[in-house]
Amino acid sequence: MKVPFIDLVVQYKDLKTEILASLESVMGRAAFILGDEVTTFEEGFASYCDVGNCIGVASGTDALVLAIKACGFGPGDEIITVANTFIATTMAISAAGATPVLVDCRDDCFTMDVDALSCAVTSKTRAIMPVHLYGQTALMDPILEIAQSHDLTVIEDAAQAHGACYQGARCGSLGNLACFSFYPGKNLGAYGDGGAVVTDDRELADRVRMIRNYGQEPKNHHQILGVNSRLDTLQAAVLNIKLRKLDQWNHQRLLHADAYRKGLAGLPVQLPVARAGNSHVYHLFVIRTPKRRELSVYLDQHGISCGMHYPIPIHLQPAYQHLGYEKGSFPVSEALAEQCLSLPMYPELQSDQIEFVCAKVREFFD
Numbered sequence: 001m002k003v004p005f006i007d008l009v010v011q012y013k014d015l016k017t018e019i020l021a022s023l024e025s026v027m028g029r030a031a032f033i034l035g036d037e038v039t040t041f042e043e044g045f046a047s048y049c050d051v052g053n054c055i056g057v058a059s060g061t062d063a064l065v066l067a068i069k070a071c072g073f074g075p076g077d078e079i080i081t082v083a084n085t086f087i088a089t090t091m092a093i094s095a096a097g098a099t100p101v102l103v104d105c106r107d108d109c110f111t112m113d114v115d116a117l118s119c120a121v122t123s124k125t126r127a128i129m130p131v132h133l134y135g136q137t138a139l140m141d142p143i144l145e146i147a148q149s150h151d152l153t154v155i156e157d158a159a160q161a162h163g164a165c166y167q168g169a170r171c172g173s174l175g176n177l178a179c180f181s182f183y184p185g186k187n188l189g190a191y192g193d194g195g196a197v198v199t200d201d202r203e204l205a206d207r208v209r210m211i212r213n214y215g216q217e218p219k220n221h222h223q224i225l226g227v228n229s230r231l232d233t234l235q236a237a238v239l240n241i242k243l244r245k246l247d248q249w250n251h252q253r254l255l256h257a258d259a260y261r262k263g264l265a266g267l268p269v270q271l272p273v274a275r276a277g278n279s280h281v282y283h284l285f286v287i288r289t290p291k292r293r294e295l296s297v298y299l300d301q302h303g304i305s306c307g308m309h310y311p312i313p314i315h316l317q318p319a320y321q322h323l324g325y326e327k328g329s330f331p332v333s334e335a336l337a338e339q340c341l342s343l344p345m346y347p348e349l350q351s352d353q354i355e356f357v358c359a360k361v362r363e364f365f366d
């Protein structure tokens with residue numbers, strides 16, 4: 001048996017007729033840039049996230065950059081985020097000209113350590129960027145409290161958490177703005193790059209909308225400095241079809257996570273901690289073991305592909321040496337980098353595949 005880490009082809013085969021028809025319709029009208037499908041998607045996704053506004057952009061990274069720029073943050077401003085995230089989180093902060101300030105993650109659910117956050121706030125801090133890592137929201141209540149007491153903006157990095165909830169509230173509606181990625185492998189994935197900013201703040205939304213289209217409003221009137229970062233109509237057409245399936249797919253991920261939990265019970269691995277009151281959408285199913293290297297080689301030899309999210313924390317990446325953090329600065333993120341292993345996870349994964357993965361993990365520890 002082969003178990004890929006993710007398989008996007010099975011899903012395409014299920015949706016093929018619908019997708020091809022909708023792509024054909026876009027091409028037949030040559031509605032390539034900001035066509036009707038983009039507006040339809042923006043309305044649908046705003047409503048899905050329970051917010052008033054959604055602006056489709058070219059990628060999740062751009063969503064973060066544009067959100068930061070729309071807030072007016074840039075050179076001299078600090079934005080606090082976590083050391084254990086995908087590099088796009090901090091590269092977006094850097095691309096906007098601001099400075100990423102890092103904090104460690106919690107030892108249980110691996111999202112932002114809130115005690116560390118309050119220590120990291122300085123007079124230059126402008127925003128907090130919590131990452132809803134692996135499909136679970138960060139601990140938003142204490143984060144929002146700290147933000148409020150220091151007058152900081154909260155920008156959610158929700159690239160891994162489409163549909164996740166924090167105490168009943170949809171991720172995307174928790175901070176001032178939230179940023180999503182539609183990279184193909186994400187829970188809601190396009191057939192190329194795509195992203196979105198969502199927010200209840202109409203003024204910020206208008207600014208993001210202008211920035212993504214050369215600072216233009218109305219046509220030929222360029223109010224502010226902008227960029228070209230629009231969600232492609234072809235991608236929006238795909239996303240409109242896939243958005244209707246998102247809840248069902250997230251539910252399938254949840255069932256797979258339950259099956260992994262049963263199958264791996266009693267083994268010397270730390271299983272994902274889903275905090276009470278949260279709905280986790282299992283973008284990734286990340287286990288933790290000091291034997292990570294040996295286990296991943298063993299699984300690979302048996303046809304099971306795994307991932308590592310992330311093997312090098314941000315502060316130890318060559319690109320971020322200028323921030324001046326030393327090894328040892330963020331012990332939980334550093335330990336996790338050496339011990340995390342992401343097991344195969346995607347909605348169409350079959351139960352016999354999960355059983356096979358669990359059996360091989362058990363065999364490894366036996």
Ligand SMILES: *Cc1c(COP(=O)(O)O)cnc(C)c1O
Pocket residue numbers: 059060061062085086088089131157159160180181182183193194195
């Ligand atoms: C995927 C991802 C991004 C970036 O999204 P792209 O669409 O690939 O630019 C940002 N943050 C996190 C946490 C991600 O996982």
